[in-house]
Amino acid sequence: MKTITLNMPDSLDLDNKEIAMLVATRLYEQGKLSIGQAAEIVGFTKRTFTELLGSYNVSVFNYPASDLAQDVSNA
Template identity: 60%
Template sequence: MKTLVINLPETIDITPREATMLLATQLYEMGKLSLGQAADLAGYSKRTFMELLGEYGVSVFNYPVDDLDNDILNAKNYHI
């Protein structure tokens, strides 16, 4: 694993664990890390990481709304 050192101003009230979780959630949301990789980076099990994602406003399901709307329309058209 790579080591990353970030110098933050003292005025930022964040723990190293919180910063790592923020990084992991953003990399997961951007598709740079899988769920398992992000959970490992954050130091949590997959299950716990999934539960915590909601607190950071990140969905476990990375499914664009446009794709969902299109799939619903297709299902209605084909009576699925």
């Protein structure tokens, strides 16, 4: 796993865990990380990470609408 260093303004009132959560949720939302990978970045279980996604306005169901339409037609 890569380690990165970010220089953040002191006026930004976020701790390291919050910044990691913002990055992980965004990468999960973009489909670049699985829910397990995103949870690992933050140091949470998959369940805890999943429960927190809503507070970041990120859906647990990270599928394009076209996939849902295809699933419905297959059913």
